Each structure stands twice: as C-alpha cells, then as structure tokens.
Amino acid sequence: MSENNLLRDVFDAIADPTRRRLIRLLADTEEIPLHELTAQFQMGRTAVSKHLTILKEAGLVIDRKVGRETRYRLNAAPLREIQDWLAFYSKFWSTNMLRLNLLLEEDEQ
Missing domain, CATH: 1.10.10.10 (Winged helix-like DNA-binding domain superfamily/Winged helix DNA-binding domain)
Structure with a gap:
C-alpha cells in the first residue's frame, strides 16, 4: 500500500x-x-x-x-467519525425544527 x-x-x-x-x-x-x-x-x-x-x-x-x-x-x-459528524447535524436540525415550531405557534395565536 x-x-x-x-x-x-x-x-x-x-x-x-x-x-x-x-x-x-x-x-x-x-x-x-x-x-x-x-x-x-x-x-x-x-x-x-x-x-x-x-x-x-x-x-x-x-x-x-x-x-x-x-x-x-x-x-x-472508523464509522464513529461519520456518526459524530451526523450527530452535529442531527442536533442542528432538531434545534431549527423546534424554532420553526415555536414561530408557527406564535403565528397561530
């Protein structure tokens, strides 16, 4: 190699x-x-x-x-590196979806 x-x-x-x-x-x-x-x-x-x-x-x-x-x-x-990378983006999307839900709830009121 x-x-x-x-x-x-x-x-x-x-x-x-x-x-x-x-x-x-x-x-x-x-x-x-x-x-x-x-x-x-x-x-x-x-x-x-x-x-x-x-x-x-x-x-x-x-x-x-x-x-x-x-x-x-x-x-x-070695797949742990991929899992760690994805975990960051999973947290990113969860946080942003929570924010979006809060904004949608505010609009409904």
Missing part, C-alpha cells in the same frame, strides 16, 4: 454504493471469504477486491489469509 493511501478518508470510502453494500454484508457476518462476497455482486472478483482494498485503506475492513483464501471482516470503529 502506498503512503498516500495509508489513511484513506472514511467518507470517501463509503461514498460508493458498492462499498456501502460490502460494509452491510460484512456487518451481517463475523467473517466472509472473498468468493462469497463476490457472489453477491454482478462484477468480477478483481472489482470486488479493489473495493475491499479501499475499505481496508480506510480501516473499515480487516483481512486474513486462511490457506489460499482471504477472509474479510468489518472493523466498524
């Missing part, structure tokens, strides 16, 4: 729908081999492997060799 890709941005990694689907599949199981993941997509093993590499560079996927097979599992810890 090149130094430039050592710490891929988590937001960049989850931006692609295929990678989000991979995360979902990995979340549903403890560990899954590449050939089983590939069977879930209409693309080749190489394409799925490239997506897994991007997730791995973001720290979202951990792989291990078992004989000739590579197995993957989810490391959800």
